[in-house]
Amino acid sequence: MKRRNLLAGLAGAMVAGCSKVAETEPMASLLHRAEDWHRKAHRALASNTALAPEFSPQDISPYFRGNGTLNPATPAYEAAAANNFADWRLEVRGLVNNPLSLSLDDIRALPQRTQITRHDCVEGWSAIGKWTGPQLGILLDQAYLSDEARYIIFRCADKLGGSDYYESVDLVDAYHPQTIIAHMLNDAPLPIANGAPLRMRIERQLGYKHAKYLTAIEAVAELGAVEGGKGGYWEDRANYAWYAGI
Ligand SMILES: Nc1nc2c(c(=O)[nH]1)N[C@H]1C(S)=C(S)[C@@H](COP(=O)(O)O)O[C@H]1N2
Numbered sequence: 001m002k003r004r005n006l007l008a009g010l011a012g013a014m015v016a017g018c019s020k021v022a023e024t025e026p027m028a029s030l031l032h033r034a035e036d037w038h039r040k041a042h043r044a045l046a047s048n049t050a051l052a053p054e055f056s057p058q059d060i061s062p063y064f065r066g067n068g069t070l071n072p073a074t075p076a077y078e079a080a081a082a083n084n085f086a087d088w089r090l091e092v093r094g095l096v097n098n099p100l101s102l103s104l105d106d107i108r109a110l111p112q113r114t115q116i117t118r119h120d121c122v123e124g125w126s127a128i129g130k131w132t133g134p135q136l137g138i139l140l141d142q143a144y145l146s147d148e149a150r151y152i153i154f155r156c157a158d159k160l161g162g163s164d165y166y167e168s169v170d171l172v173d174a175y176h177p178q179t180i181i182a183h184m185l186n187d188a189p190l191p192i193a194n195g196a197p198l199r200m201r202i203e204r205q206l207g208y209k210h211a212k213y214l215t216a217i218e219a220v221a222e223l224g225a226v227e228g229g230k231g232g233y234w235e236d237r238a239n240y241a242w243y244a245g246i
């Protein structure tokens, strides 16, 4: 039942997104093709929605440590933080028919999912936290992925050791119901150490997949042409697995 409701929710969001954008004729026909593709994608992916365990409020860790970058500390990020991230934009671009540029208010106005999950870092620590934000699938539906899109790249505001942090997932994980763009941790805006103002939660995979300081979501056909070609910062450098299933 839970899964059915989630899929119904996604379908509803898709229709809502469509009626907003499909106001002109050429756009409408373009969107109908995309919509057709989406319906097929939803069906194909529906069998891949096994959920990661979710916990109760009393399981939440008293302190959710930060790891990797704890503050991007660039002039642009410092200015954004000083302004409470009021001008932060999240772009949805690449192989999409309707690129988006969303404010935090836009993101907070979407249907929200809250989940209490355990974060597992390869370095040997775990923490349980409560995350809130819209499902990535809702944004991808509003952006109308093109037929060639196979992977979603997450761009971040920080550099680690001089290179941009980035990550990626395939469409199965992109459309997984627990894959959300979190703007809250434990009912409060994300702390800077944990990725303010936006970070990914990809609950069936290890911590390094959960890109923090999210600036853009990019649909691509292949991973080979992106950065080091292996789909993520640590995948490019330390041979970490691209699919980091828990
Ligand atoms: N942009 C960015 N995202 C990142 C990292 C990072 O250094 N930069 N570190 C990753 C790693 S290894 C982990 S375990 C988690 C840590 O999330 P936390 O800081 O909320 O604990 O973020 C992941 N996402």
Ligand SMILES: [Mo]
Binding pocket: 067, 120, 121, 122, 123, 207, 208
């Ligand atoms: Mo990690």
